[in-house]
Amino acid sequence: MVLLTWIIHISAQMASALACAFSNDWFLVLNSFEILDFCFKGTPGVTGAVMWDSGVVLGKFLEHAVDSGMLVLQGKKIVELGSGCGLVGCIATLLGSEVIVTDLPDRLRLLRKNIETNMKHVSLRGSVTATELTWGEDPDPELIDPKPDFVIGSDVVYSEGAVVDLLETLMQLSGPNTTIFLAGELRNDAILEYFLEAAMDNFTIGRVEQTLWHPDYCSNRVVIYVLVKK
Ligand SMILES: C[S@@+](CC[C@H](N)C(=O)[O-])C[C@H]1O[C@@H](n2cnc3c(N)ncnc32)[C@H](O)[C@@H]1O
Numbered sequence: 001m002v003l004l005t006w007i008i009h010i011s012a013q014m015a016s017a018l019a020c021a022f023s024n025d026w027f028l029v030l031n032s033f034e035i036l037d038f039c040f041k042g043t044p045g046v047t048g049a050v051m052w053d054s055g056v057v058l059g060k061f062l063e064h065a066v067d068s069g070m071l072v073l074q075g076k077k078i079v080e081l082g083s084g085c086g087l088v089g090c091i092a093t094l095l096g097s098e099v100i101v102t103d104l105p106d107r108l109r110l111l112r113k114n115i116e117t118n119m120k121h122v123s124l125r126g127s128v129t130a131t132e133l134t135w136g137e138d139p140d141p142e143l144i145d146p147k148p149d150f151v152i153g154s155d156v157v158y159s160e161g162a163v164v165d166l167l168e169t170l171m172q173l174s175g176p177n178t179t180i181f182l183a184g185e186l187r188n189d190a191i192l193e194y195f196l197e198a199a200m201d202n203f204t205i206g207r208v209e210q211t212l213w214h215p216d217y218c219s220n221r222v223v224i225y226v227l228v229k230k
Contacts, residue, residue: 051085055154057222058183059091060214062152066095070212073097073150074125079143079173081133081153081166083107086114088154089128096125097150100143102133136165139172147175154183157195167198170227174203180227181208187221196225203227 065071074096080089082103089101103111111130119128133139151173156166170180180203184192199205208224 051087052155052185053219054183054185054222055088057217057219058154058181058224059088060217061224062091062095064214076149078150078152079148081151082156083111086111088152090115090118093119093124093126093128094122098126099128101128101130104134105132108132135162135169144173147178148173149177151178151180155185157184157192160191160194163195163198171202174229182225184223185221186223199227202230204230
């Protein structure tokens with residue numbers, strides 16, 4: 001039943017992949033990751049209360065990158081921006097990272113509840129906490145001291161009005177050893193282009209080829225960018 005709740009809110013292609021392709025760890029996560037009723041019944045489609053495709057892709061990319069030795073996340077500090085329901089941050093936790101998931105103040109209740117509900121059922125290799133972070137505002141010291149090894153975000157570039165603030169936050173969080181992974185949904189090329197153009201002033205940007213993604217979780221409607229501060 002919980003699995004169905006997830007599937008309703010992702011694309012059909014992704015849903016069939018989810019239904020058949022999860023490894024043991026993921027099966028555990030999906031079986032126990034409970035989305036609270038109120039967020040879907042009250043305001044379906046509201047950003048932050050729905051799991052977006054790019055989040056599933058990013059989470060599976062991280063898992064695949066760790067499994068294939070491309071990436072080491074064990075013991076790494078990760079800050080997730082605009083965490084929404086919290087799935088990607090929870091996956092990073094299961095992969096051994098010390099994760100801080102963040103979102104707007106009024107999204108934290110759901111985020112914390114999801115973490116509490118789901119992470120208590122699995123043996124954690126890492127840790128996860130949730131804290132408020134509104135882009136463009138000063139981050140809590142715990143977010144920047146020390147600077148995270150990774151900053152991650154899925155479907156956080158969707159509003160032109162938020163691009164400047166988002167970039168300011170990415171600058172504040174990034175140190176010389178910080179790598180940023182952003183998964184975006186190709187629903188509005190103009191906003192992504194605007195973001196990339198503005199980001200190029202301060203970041204070196206690359207695109208993670210689909211050949212490096214989890215083979216069962218690829219979508220032509222999703223892109224994964226990697227950014228490092230210049
Ligand atoms: C489209 S949702 C993506 C949620 C989640 N990452 C996912 O993939 O399912 C965008 C997220 O960004 C958050 N967000 C939007 N504007 C924000 C801002 N100015 N500061 C912080 N978070 C923001 C929203 O609350 C929401 O959780």
